[in-house]
Amino acid sequence: MLNIEKYGAIDIGSNAIRLLIVSVIERKEQPTLFKKTSLVRVPIRLGAEVFLDGKISEASAHRMVDAIQAFKLLMKTHNIKRFKACATSAMREASNGPQIAKSIKEQSGIAINIIDGKDEAKIIASTDLKNLIQADKVFLYVDVGGGSTELTVFANGENISSQSFKLGTVRLLEGLVDENVWTDMETWIKRETKDFRKISLIGSGGNINTIFKKSGKKLGKPLSYFYLSSYYELIKSLSYEERITELDMNPDRADVVIPATRIYLSAMKWSKAKNVFVPKIGLSDGIVRSLYNEKVAAHTQIKD
Known part of the structure; x- marks a missing residue:
């Protein structure tokens, strides 16, 4: 039933x-x-x-x-x-x-x-994201939004550290990101990942979802650093209009996709990650899962 x-x-x-x-x-x-x-x-x-x-x-x-x-x-x-x-x-x-x-x-x-930012990362972490976090692997979770980027390091199946940076696609388009923010994020990623030998990225956000969809990859298969960097060069070589007409992007995606890809590539470079997994989850998925968890918790309390 x-x-x-x-x-x-x-x-x-x-x-x-x-x-x-x-x-x-x-x-x-x-x-x-x-x-x-x-x-x-x-x-x-x-x-x-x-x-x-x-x-x-x-x-x-x-x-x-x-x-x-x-x-x-x-x-x-x-x-x-x-x-x-x-x-x-x-x-x-x-x-x-x-x-x-x-x-x-x-x-x-x-x-x-x-x-x-911390609440946002916590809500997203309540999704199927935890099914990707194998105990024997290390991941840097990168969620790129319009206003900020949320980072979380997972190791031994646990959340090791997390940080939010005011580095988002809309901010970058408007020229509102100081170079120090890039430096701070680079320092944080290198410091938090330096003790781990092999790291993979988990990327979330509308832009990485769009890139993954256009790659033709099956869900669960990662995008390589080489693929993402090649795609970055492609979209930079096209005009805004060409990204809409030739790559079939939505008008409000065709501009932010460039700064978003730059953020993901930077995170991969600084963490020395060779692949990025794209589970196609985000804040909305986390909200639904947290609502369900609240329902289960309430029912459990009633039984107790």
Whole structure:
């Protein structure tokens, strides 16, 4: 007998706002399945104005309200049982972020949780990511967003260390990243990985997912440093328009993909990683998994 419920996760990022709907399938005496049912992505680039002006514009705030209200209707139509909305660096750094979150709650009834980099990394780590972390291997997990990059070193099956850097694709496009940030990230990666002989990367984020999809690789197979560096040279050689028409990229992906690839390549170089695994997970997946874990914990407490 299966127990099937749908969960919703809203991710308000620096480059886009997403709604992920997942069917959570509970099976008797077998692992629970998480099947992605729908993903809606609205390209509201909050980071472009927040990182420049320190706040979200009135026009973007209106678009956010419209998007969240649309997401609410979609979740109602899908008969969502549990949901949560989280916002990352753009909302976190916007001087009017809390005010806009309050406005969204008043107009849509949906509460926005503005989380920090460590919480973001923790939520993502609750996903199927742990199934990749074999006890006998070392991984550097790299999540590249529009406003920040989250890094975590896994060794012996455990989280050894983690750090968030204000090094994101939208910041780089706007020329808002000081060279010292690159230096700090290089120093951190080299220091935290120097005691390990062989390291692989785990990459997450919309850009690495796009690159992986276009590679034609099967899920579970890694991209090599050589492949990623060759792809980097290719996209740099093409104009913005050519990346849209010749590589079939979305307009809001065709510009950020270059700085994102640079970040992944830098992380591979500094950690001496030769391969990057792309499990196609992100904050939205982590939100769903954390909601399910909360449900299980609550039921366990009731039984106790």
